Amino acid sequence: MLGFILRRLLLVIPTLLGVAVAVFFLIRVMPGDVVVVKLRADGATVTQETIDAERKRLGLDKPISAQFVDYMVGLTRLDLGKSLWTGDSVAKEIAVRFPVSFQVAIMATIIALLIAIPLGTLSALYRNTWIDYATRIFAVAGLAVPSFWLGMLIILALLSWFNWLPKIGYVSIFEDPITNLSALFWPALSVGYRYAAVATRMMRSALLEVLREDYIRTAKAKGLYKSLITRRHALKNALLPVVTVIGLEFAFLIGGLVVTEQVFNLNGIGKLFVDAATRGDFNLLQGLVLLIAVTFVIVNLIVDVLYAFLDPRIRLK
């Protein structure tokens, strides 16, 4: 097991290096000019002199190789530069916003699994009944409904039925868990719906496949209770593919978060990212993209390890 984790960790290194290089080139070498975008966002008049002055100030007049060395050296010390907008260090800006987004992401995953596992199981066990049809409609809709629109509908429903809205402003879960959860539950629900839909579909098809296996028939022939077969033999094996969904859908979770934080006015990574993109704050943008890509790689690593942990066939290969 340890050997498997180590091998998998070694494979991550080139990907992370590649990500770091890609982020650098994406922002500096692409045909557009971040400086022009930034100046326009600042509302300044764009002349050649202002462009040159701004380039010099930001160190963009140096040759690209020198800039690249600076950037990579900075990365090894976790120095991501300063935000062009607030002047604070990028690492600090990110650290302040990270807990909100992290909590919403975790809550969305939990909500999704709490919905998907029972629903997918029922749908497979009662195949081609109204339960199954209702579940499938729920799942198909989940792929089509934009998460930010679902968030707006949730706000609309809360407003018109309860005349209540979650408090604006983030309170840590350790300070005041009730306020925290009552505010973050709704964005987690709107982001988690797509997740739940995909996981439900996966759960249903995986369980249907497992139920056709010989060992299920053997268990039935032995005269085991149906509930025991489902729990001990079928569900355990059907859960494996659902774990992969967590890794595959993580990208959509982040995407949903970026837009949904805007709807709920949450001061998280997603909102910071949108602000950085609209203002042309490319130092911040660079740090955020790096963070998101690294998180994505790590989540997939965790899923792989989890998978190997759950399925001995993989780690022994």
Add this chain to the structure above:
Amino acid sequence: MADTTSSSRPDAFAAELPKRPNPIWAFMKSQPLGMLGLAIIMVYVVFALFAPWIAPYDPEAIDFSAMTAPPSREHLFGTDQFGRDVFTRLVYGAQTALAVGILSSLVGCSLGAVIGAASGYFGGRIDTIIQRVVDVMLSFPIIVLAMVVVAVLGRNQVGGIDVNLIVAISLPILPKMARIARSSTLSIAAMPYIDAARAAGFSHTRIILRHILPNIIAPYLIMLTAFIAQAILLEASLSFLGLGVTEPTPAWGLMLSGGSADFYKEAPWMIVFPGLAITFAVFAFNMFGDSLRDWLDPKMRG
């Protein structure tokens, strides 16, 4: 009696040989959900093509006497905070959604297919390099990649369409298609007819374009439809965030971004209908894509 023999023989043959089913009819019969998707797509296409004749108002006409008017006979889906007719803007919004969705998916999938086919065909070092680049591109969530491209490139309107928006949406699609095209190419590249083409002295370009790409048309078409759905969703998200289509162009995502939470309760029609338009469009292309996959390539199911 004499003519029975002459006429019964062809009849007997006709009974033995099953009539070859019309492929379109066969698709309709075996994939009812796909047909539903196609029907919805057709409605949107008609909206987009004949918008000036279908929409009752001018999409940019501001009417201060009818601000946030509820749905009525004059304004089917109500009006927004500028008094613009919501139904009219939804109809015109279909133009934006379809143009951006179809173009981005087409560009991303076509480039991805060529790159993936080349990667699988050449193998070796070229394959390794392309696959590493694809790996890296796949570790960015699609919306993140698209937002960075929009932020760096700025805007570039050509003929009413933001070219940079198309670039931004097609870039994340490219590596996904390249992955799929590569795996399909690997099995085709091992076929004897590829060896024959090599032996005949054809150039690599010719083999890729004339012998490999036509054989991966099925996965290409399937992914093309699936990615139109994603591209429409992505365009709506970007426009909602203020990074995509800009006012006063009618676009569904943009229609959702106008009001703050105070508006929701006052004028729910302003957010309900544009969201439904996005949902149905994504649903339709998803359904059609799924059915296309089941019908063209049952192996890809799962």
